[in-house]
Structure formats: C-alpha cells, structure tokens
Amino acid sequence: MEFSREKRLKGRLAGDRRGDLYPHSLQFYLQPPTENISLAEFENFAIDRLKLLKVVENLGVSYVKGSDEYKSRLEREIRKLKFPYKALVEDDYDARRKDHISHFILRLAYCQSEDLRRWFIQQEMDLFRYRFNALTGDLVEKFLKYVNLSYGAISKEVKEKFAVQLRNSTPGLGGAKVEELEFYKVPLQDAMDLFRVRRVYLLNGFAYVPHTDIVAIVLNNYRTKLSKALALTARSLPAVQSDERLQPLLNHLSHSYVGPDYSIQKNVGKISLEHIDALSVKSFPLCMRQLNKALRDNHHLRHGGRMQYGLFLKGIGLTLEQALQFWKSEFIKGKVDADKFDKGYAYSIRHNYGKEGKRTDYTPFSCMKIILSNPPSQGDYHGCPFRHSDPELLKQKLQSYKIPPTGITQVLELVKGMHYQLACQKYFQLTHDVDDIGFSLNHPNQYFAESQKLLSGGREVKKEPSEPESSQQKLSSQKRTNSCSIPTSSNTEADTELEGLDAYFTED
Amino acid sequence: MAGFEPGSLPDLLPLYYRRLFPHGPYGRWLSYGGVVKNYFQRREFSFTLRDDIYVRYQSFNSPQELEKEMQKMNPYKIDVGAVYSHRPSQCNTVHRGAFQAQEKELVFDIDMTDYDDVRSCCSSAEICSKCWTLMTIAIRVIDRALVEDFGVKHRLWVYSGRRGVHCWVCDDAVRKWSSAMRSATVEYLTLVKGGSETVKKVNLTDPIHPFISNSLSLVEPYFEEYALVGQDILGSNESWEKVVALVPEHILRLLLREFPKKRDSLQRWELLKNKMDKCRPSHAESEIMLQFCFPRLDINVSKGVSHLLKSPFSVHPKTGRVSVPIDLQKLDQFDPFAVPTISRLCSELDTAHEEEEEDGEKENEAEPVPKRRTRDYKKTSLAPYVRVFERFVEEMDKSRKGELLRKSDLQGDF
Numbered sequence: 011m012e013f014s015r016e017k018r019l020k021g022r023l024a025g026d027r028r029g030d031l032y033p034h035s036l037q038f039y040l041q042p043p044t045e046n047i048s049l050a051e052f053e054n055f056a057i058d059r060l061k062l063l064k065v066v067e068n069l070g071v072s073y074v075k076g077s078d079e080y081k082s083r084l085e086r087e088i089r090k091l092k093f094p095y096k097a098l099v100e101d102d103y104d105a106r107r108k109d110h111i112s113h114f115i116l117r118l119a120y121c122q123s124e125d126l127r128r129w130f131i132q133q134e135m136d137l138f139r140y141r142f143n144a145l146t147g148d149l150v151e152k153f154l155k156y157v158n159l160s161y162g163a164i165s166k167e168v169k170e171k172f173a174v175q176l177r178n179s180t181p182g183l184g185g186a187k188v189e190e191l192e193f194y195k196v197p198l199q200d201a202m203d204l205f206r207v208r209r210v211y212l213l214n215g216f217a218y219v220p221h222t223d224i225v226a227i228v229l230n231n232y233r234t235k236l237s238k239a240l241a242l243t244a245r246s247l248p249a250v251q252s253d254e255r256l257q258p259l260l261n262h263l264s265h266s267y268v269g270p271d272y273s274i275q276k277n278v279g280k281i282s283l284e285h286i287d288a289l290s291v292k293s294f295p296l297c298m299r300q301l302n303k304a305l306r307d308n309h310h311l312r313h314g315g316r317m318q319y320g321l322f323l324k325g326i327g328l329t330l331e332q333a334l335q336f337w338k339s340e341f342i343k344g345k346v347d348a349d350k351f352d353k354g355y356a357y358s359i360r361h362n363y364g365k366e367g368k369r370t371d372y373t374p375f376s377c378m379k380i381i382l383s384n385p386p387s388q389g390d391y392h393g394c395p396f397r398h399s400d401p402e403l404l405k406q407k408l409q410s411y412k413i414p415p416t417g418i419t420q421v422l423e424l425v426k427g428m429h430y431q432l433a434c435q436k437y438f439q440l441t442h443d444v445d446d447i448g449f450s451l452n453h454p455n456q457y458f459a460e461s462q463k464l465l466s467g468g469r470e471v472k473k474e475p476s477e478p479e480s481s482q483q484k485l486s487s488q489k490r491t492n493s494c495s496i497p498t499s500s501n502t503e504a505d506t507e508l509e510g511l512d513a514y515f516t517e518d
Numbered sequence: 519m520a521g522f523e524p525g526s527l528p529d530l531l532p533l534y535y536r537r538l539f540p541h542g543p544y545g546r547w548l549s550y551g552g553v554v555k556n557y558f559q560r561r562e563f564s565f566t567l568r569d570d571i572y573v574r575y576q577s578f579n580s581p582q583e584l585e586k587e588m589q590k591m592n593p594y595k596i597d598v599g600a601v602y603s604h605r606p607s608q609c610n611t612v613h614r615g616a617f618q619a620q621e622k623e624l625v626f627d628i629d630m631t632d633y634d635d636v637r638s639c640c641s642s643a644e645i646c647s648k649c650w651t652l653m654t655i656a657i658r659v660i661d662r663a664l665v666e667d668f669g670v671k672h673r674l675w676v677y678s679g680r681r682g683v684h685c686w687v688c689d690d691a692v693r694k695w696s697s698a699m700r701s702a703t704v705e706y707l708t709l710v711k712g713g714s715e716t717v718k719k720v721n722l723t724d725p726i727h728p729f730i731s732n733s734l735s736l737v738e739p740y741f742e743e744y745a746l747v748g749q750d751i752l753g754s755n756e757s758w759e760k761v762v763a764l765v766p767e768h769i770l771r772l773l774l775r776e777f778p779k780k781r782d783s784l785q786r787w788e789l790l791k792n793k794m795d796k797c798r799p800s801h802a803e804s805e806i807m808l809q810f811c812f813p814r815l816d817i818n819v820s821k822g823v824s825h826l827l828k829s830p831f832s833v834h835p836k837t838g839r840v841s842v843p844i845d846l847q848k849l850d851q852f853d854p855f856a857v858p859t860i861s862r863l864c865s866e867l868d869t870a871h872e873e874e875e876e877d878g879e880k881e882n883e884a885e886p887v888p889k890r891r892t893r894d895y896k897k898t899s900l901a902p903y904v905r906v907f908e909r910f911v912e913e914m915d916k917s918r919k920g921e922l923l924r925k926s927d928l929q930g931d932f
Contacts, residue, residue, distance in 0.1 A: 199695075207705070304714070
C-alpha cells in the first residue's frame with residue numbers, strides 16, 4: 011500500500027470523477043484511495059465504518075446470518091450510515107467513495123495485532139457476504155469477471171461420470187438437480203472454505219463447485235487478499251504512525267472494537283491464591299470454572315488449557331510470581347516433579363507474561379477467540395463450554411450447579427441457535443440472580459469483572475484499599491454501566507475528542 | 519537386541535552422526551534439486567542438546583556444513599522448520615517484520631496419546647502391537663485422501679521414534695501453501711471432534727461425502743480384528759457403556775438388556791448392527807467405527823508454516839529408536855518395536871568393523887582409519903529404511919526432471 015499521493019490524482023479531481031473509479035457497488039479494495047481528504051472527513055468516515063462493522067458484529071450474534079430479519083436490519087443500518095446499500099443504484103458515487111476510503115482507514119487501525127485483524131476480517135467478510143448476496147444474477151456475472159474469478163464449467167460427460175460423488179458431496183441438493191446445475195472445476199486454493207467443511211467434491215487437487223456456492227469462492231478470495239493486505243499494511247505502519255494527527259485517532263479506533271483487551275490489570279496482586287477456588291464458583295465464567303476444576307482434578311492441563319486459563323488468571327490480577335506458584339503447586343501433585351516443571355512449564359508462563367521469547371505481553375483470550383480458534387481435542391478442557399460440549403453433558407453440568415430447569419432450557423435453546431455468548435450471558439443472569447445484566451458479554455475477564463462488581467455492590471473489587479490513579483476517577487465519573495468497555499487508551503487528548511464514539515460503543 | 523539406555527546417548531551420538539546418519543540423501547531431499555535460490559540455506563534447523571537446551575534458527579550453507587555441525591554438536595534431537603525469507607541464522611540482522619516463514623512441507627503429526635479414550639491396552643506414551651493398528655489405519659486413510667482428493671505425489675511417512683507417525687508432503691505446490699490452506703486441509707481430514715466434554719465425537723449427516731465413505735471402506739477391514747477382538751470394545755459392561763452411549767436412546771436400552779446374554783464382542787457387534795439396520799437413517803454403526811479408529815490429527819502442528827517437526831533419522835532421546843521412513847508397500851508389516859535403536863546400530867557397526875579388521879589383517883593392510891565411510895549404514899539394520907528414503911528422494915528427482923523437460927519442450931515449440 012502506498013501512502014504518498016500519485017500524479018494520477020490530478021486527472022481524477024478534474025471533474026471526471028464519476029467515471030471508471032467505482033464501476034461496481036462492490037469491490038475487493040485492491041487500490042488504495044489517492045485523493046486528498048480533510049482530517050474531519052477522515053475521522054467521520056472511519057467512525058461511520060466502525061459503527062457499521064459493530065452493527066454487523068451485533069447482528070451476527072443476535073440473528074441467523076442471512077435471515078430476513080438480519081438482512082433488513084443490516085440494510086437499514088447501511089442506509090442510515092450512507093454506505094452503498096443497493097447494487098442497482100447507479101448514482102451513488104459518494105456512498106461508494108465513502109465505502110472505499112473508510113475501508114482503507116480502518117485497515118490502518120486494525121492491522122496492528124492478530125486479534126484486531128481477526129475481528130476486522132470477520133466483520134468485513136460478513137458485510138461483504140451480505141452485499142454480494144444482494145447482487146442480481148446479472149451483476150454477479152459482471153462482478154466475477156471484474157475480479158477475475160470466472161471458472162470453466164465441467165462437461166456433461168464428466169458430470170455424468172461423477173454424478174454420485176457430486177450429489178453426495180454437495181449438501182442441500184435433490185438428486186435430480188445435479189444434472190441441471192453447472193459445476194465449475196476450481197483450484198483447491200480458491201475453494202478453501204468449501205472443502206474445509208466438505209461441501210464440495212475433491213478430485214486430484216481440484217474442487218467441483220456448484221454454481222450456487224460460487225459466493226464462498228468469492229469470499230474466500232476476498233479473505234485471502236484482505237489478510238495479505240493487512241499484513242502488508244502492518245509493515246508500512248511506522249510511516250503512518252509518525253503522523254501525529256493520525257496516530258491517536260487510529261489507536262483509539264482500534265481500541266474501540268470490543269472494549270478493553272484486559273491486558274492492563276487493575277488488580278495486580280489483589281487476588282490471593284487461596285481464593286481462586288471460591289472465586290471460580292462465584293465469579294468465573296463456565297469455561298474458566300471448568301478449567302480450574304480440570305486442573306485441580308488432574309493436576310495437569312494441556313497447552314491449550316494452560317494458555318486460556320493462565321492468561322485469564324493474569325487478567326484478573328495474578329502476578330507472575332503467583333502464577334508460577336499456582337501452576338507449580340498443582341502440577342507437582344501429579345506426574346510432574348518440581349524440576350520438570352521448572353524446565354518444561356515455567357518458561358511458557360514467563361512467556362505469557364512477556365518475560366521470554368519475543369517478549370510480547372500476551373492478552374487474555376476473548377470469547378470470540380475461544381469460540382472460533384483452536385477447538386479442544388482429546389484430553390483438552392479449554393474452549394467454550396457452550397460451544398464445545400455435548401448439550402447433554404452441558405445440561406448435567408448446569409444441573410449439578412443448581413441452575414433451575416427453566417433456566418437450563420433457555421440456555422440450551424440459545425446454544426442450539428449457536429448463540430454461545432448469549433448462552434453464557436444467560437448463565438451469568440441465572441447465577442447472579444439478575445434479570446438484565448446491562449452489558450453484552452464478549453470476554454471472560456469482563457464476566458469476572460462484572461461479577462465482582464455486582465457481588466460487591468456495584469463497585470470495583472472490594473479488597474482494594476485505595477486507588478490513587480486519576481484514571482480511576484475518570485472511570486467513576488462516567489456512566490456506571492460503561493465501565494466494562496471503556497477503551498484503555500493512554501492518549502487523553504484523543505479520549506476527550508472522541509467521547510461521542512465512546513458513548514456509542516458502550517450503549518449496546 | 520542391545521537394550522537402550524538414555525544415559526549412553528553422549529557416547530553413541532558421535533558415532534551415529536559420523537557413520538550412520540544418511541547425510542547424502544538427506545541433503546538431496548532438502549535441497550529440492552537446487553531449483554529455488556538458496557532454498558537449503560534459508561531452511562531452519564533446530565537442535566536439542568543435552569539437558570533440553572534448544573538451539574533454534576540455525577541454518578547452513580550446504581548439506582556438508584550441516585553434516586559437520588551435526589558431528590560437532592551431536593544433538594539429542596533435530597527438528598526441521600520452515601524456509602524463511604532470509605537465512606535463519608541471520609534473523610537478528612534483518613528487520614523483525616521482514617523475517618518471515620515462506621514455505622514448508624505440509625506435515626501431519628499423529629500421536630497415540632490422542633486415542634487414549636478409545637484404547638484399553640495402553641495409555642499416554644505407551645504403545646503395543648495391538649494399538650499400533652490405529653497408526654496403520656491412520657496412514658491408509660490420510661494417504662489415500664492426499665493422493666486421490668488432493669492430488670499430492672510426494673509423501674514421506676515416518677515413524678516418530680516413540681508413539682506416533684509423521685507425514686511430510688513435499689510437492690512443490692504444497693510447500694507454498696498458506697497456513698489457512700493447511701488448516702482447511704486438516705479440517706477436511708478430521709471427523710473426530712471434541713474434547714473431554716464431548717461423548718459423541720463423530721456425527722454423520724446425509725449425504726455422506728465421498729471422503730467419508732472412502733475412509734470408511736479403509737477402516738472396515740481392520741475393525742473386527744482390531745476393535746472387537748484386539749481391544750474387545752464390547753467385552754465387558756464397563757467397556758460397552760462407552761460404545762452404546764453413541765447409539766440413539768431407544769436402541770441403547772435394548773442393547774443394554776441384550777448384551778449380557780451374548781458371548782463376546784463379535785456377537786454383540788452383530789446384534790448392534792442388526793438393531794441399527796432397523797432404524798435407518800442412522801449412521802451410528804459407522805460413527806462408532808470412526809470414533810474408535812479414525813485418525814486424529816494435531817491441527818496445530820500442520821497449521822503453522824513455521825512449526826518445527828522432528829526430523830526423519832533423528833534419534834528419539836527417550837527410546838533410542840531412530841525416526842525411520844515407513845514403506846507404504848509393506849505398511850501392514852511395519853513393526854515399531856523392530857525399528858533399530860541407536861545402541862543396536864552401533865553394536866552392529868562394531869561387529870561389522872571387527873569382521874572387516876580380520877579381513878584387513880589378512881590382507882596385511884596398515885591403513886589406520888578410513889577417512890570417510892558414508893555407506894556404513896548398509897552394514898546395519900538401518901539399511902532397508904534408508905533405501906525407502908532414497909526411493910522417495912529419487913521419485914522426487916524424477917518428477918522434477920520430467921517437469922523441466924516438459925517446460926523446455928513447451929519453450930521449444932516456437
């Protein structure tokens with residue numbers, strides 16, 4: 011990506027601006043914008059797109075993606091924020107321009123860490139999917155040509171030869187339809203998301219993709235390009251960050267996506283190790299309670315569990331020394347002796363605290379990361395219990411935790427609809443005996459913080475003596491419900507400038 | 519057979535790296551014909567030295583230099599990593615963001631520990647000839663899919679030296695795969711899902727994808743012998759509970775009533791099959807077979823381009839067994855317990871040497887120590903395994919030449 015303006019710019023500004031710049035309402039964002047733009051517009055565009063992506067995220071959690079409800083709500087929002095919402099409208103240059111520029115601004119803000127990139131890509135993909143599906147057949151063809159994704163259809167003979175295989179590898183097709191449907195022979199790389207879940211037939215390095223699944227190919231292609239572009243952008247970032255007008259804004263934008271990342275611990279050293287078991291019952295989300303129990307039972311956790319639980323503990327305030335003591339005292343009750351612990355495990359704990367290796371101070375995992383990445387396998391206890399348990403086992407577990415039957419039914423209903431975070435939220439309500447928790451849950455450490463606040467009467471962790479930091483006062487001066495997602499940006503200037511943005515992101 | 523004593527490694531390793539390790543074919547493998555510039559030079563090697571000291575990001579100018587370093591350091595374990603944008607040994611001299619893993623073989627790691635919930639003979643690091651069948655099945659299933667579905671040519675299957683197998687997929691195109699592509703492949707190849715909180719780990723729905731039906735037909739021939747007879751999965755009250763937990767509720771009760779009346783696992787399985795036949799469409803029968811036998815891959819090893827994997831012909835420091843290639847032609851005969859240990863190889867070498875010396879004395883030759891004896895492994899039981907490795911390397915050379923010919927033909931057309 012280039013950050014310097016080019017000569018071509020002149021031609022564009024000269025009036026022919028509606029020309030070939032945006033031939034389609036949709037694009038892969040391959041060319042960065044090259045025009046001059048005011049700082050105010052820069053900021054407005056960025057904030058609007060962030061709002062849009064936030065809407066995409068929330069709708070995706072609350073509704074089935076692609077359902078009518080989802081689509082109509084998303085369309086309303088897109089229209090409200092003045093992004094291109096209907097492919098058909100010819101004269102929407104301004105919307106297309108806004109779409110283009112705002113996308114590139116957010117790239118700058120969201121290329122900085124893996125977590126940010128993951129979030130950004132996810133939301134942009136959902137947005138793109140919605141918009142692509144809204145295209146009419148004619149426009150789809152045009153778009154495919156435009157982005158160089160037209161594939162050759164297979165001949166009738168080939169189709170007949172593999173009729174059985176094609177039918178069996180393409181769910182949702184009646185037997186008769188294979189003959190009517192066009193199949194394309196697509197290189198593996200382009201059909202990644204389809205063969206990953208075995209929705210296509212694979213033979214000798216090619217995927218045989220039915221016409222109806224072409225959208226997955228397009229999305230796959232878009233994801234690859236976007237993810238590469240973000241990696242490149244990250245490399246060019248120092249040049250942008252040296253601009254003191256942009257740097258605070260970009261930082262702030264990236265901090266706004268899911269609230270704080272819980273990397274800055276407010277309660278360091280305020281938790282004592284004896285209290286962990288009691289806390290795990292009262293204030294840990296189910297995933298962490300499960301990990302704590304598995305650790306106590308087996309005196310061991312495999313890598314995935316140590317990461318998820320260890321970083322959570324770090325987030326609630328365990329110091330490095332405490333963490334080492336905590337893990338060691340448990341592990342040496344099992345098969346690991348003190349010497350082996352020091353050699354094999356202590357390193358990775360120090361690593362989590364940024365004391366080894368590349369010295370990254372690792373942040374606790376968010377719900378999305380836990381749900382989407384690294385699913386548990388044999389012998390693992392990590393993951394999201396709502397996502398990765400058999401419903402029957404989950405039910406038993408909830409019963410043993412004395413959750414009332416009606417509550418369990420509600421939780422299981424949400425799990426069935428794949429609303430894992432909402433299920434966890436429900437669990438919070440049931441265990442804390444509140445009707446409305448007043449926040450949307452997206453982080454295990456947020457769960458803990460909210461629980462502690464509630465249990466100690468709407469305030470910070472009780473045991474804290476006094477907090478001289480001015481930041482604490484600032485927190486309490488804001489609306490009480492906000493404190494879970496106030497960005498922890500260190501730049502006070504940007505904070506005051508962007509108060510409006512804060513309000514927006516904390517009201518959901 | 520000479521027993522292996524981990525404490526003897528410091529004495530044996532120098533001999534192993536000097537006279538037994540197949541440096542020649544090994545270097546040829548990782549040079550990949552020298553087609554891509556500095557391919558070997560940009561490859562990461564990692565050594566594990568005594569007392570678990572890891573030395574990462576090592577790279578070498580040539581296979582000969584690597585050989586010398588092995589002989590100097592005598593590593594307990596050698597891992598092979600990715601091919602980077604720059605020489606790994608100089609990674610500190612380039613800008614941090616610029617140093618990136620670019621290519622690596624697609625690798626699979628199948629580890630017997632991951633089957634602990636479905637094998638009764640051993641647990642964790644132990645293996646026996648009974649449960650080794652699981653590895654045989656795993657290789658058959660994965661290898662078929664790699665060849666037929668993914669169109670892959672060059673696979674090297676290797677015994678890890680203790681409790682599992684590794685696969686190195688070395689095709690030119692595959693080595694360039696992104697990590698997303700690698701994890702998609704592993705997901706395609708994965709049917710058993712869920713951790714300790716999941717009882718039913720295989721769930722099939724119609725239509726059955728060709729990958730699944732093809733895999734099933736590879737699992738089926740082993741199932742009776744391995745699971746019903748060997749593991750006796752329906753042998754006792756305790757063990758069949760795990761199995762019937764996977765069938766629909768109403769059949770479950772019926773089976774629990776009938777099972778005690780039957781004689782053995784085989785009869786009980788017959789019964790289960792009969793009952794399942796009557797309640798189509800259910801895939802419980804196949805699901806059970808898959809849950810108990812289907813390969814379990816460690817996605818994290820395959821996913822990361824930069825992930826290290828124990829090198830073929832590295833010695834396993836705990837068992838002393840050499841990590842040897844597996845001949846797919848004779849897969850069913852492969853016996854992990856017959857794989858030579860480093861101590862056995864060294865004593866074989868000694869014996870051969872004594873015989874030679876006797877011969878030498880007869881000829882009255884006074885030459886002290888031969889300078890280099892690269893073919894020494896031929897005198898030991900390592901020889902057949904090196905042969906398998908050489909065939910693999912030759913196969914790659916051949917198809918590379920074919921490819922070059924094809925290209926030059928194309929150019930010659932005009």
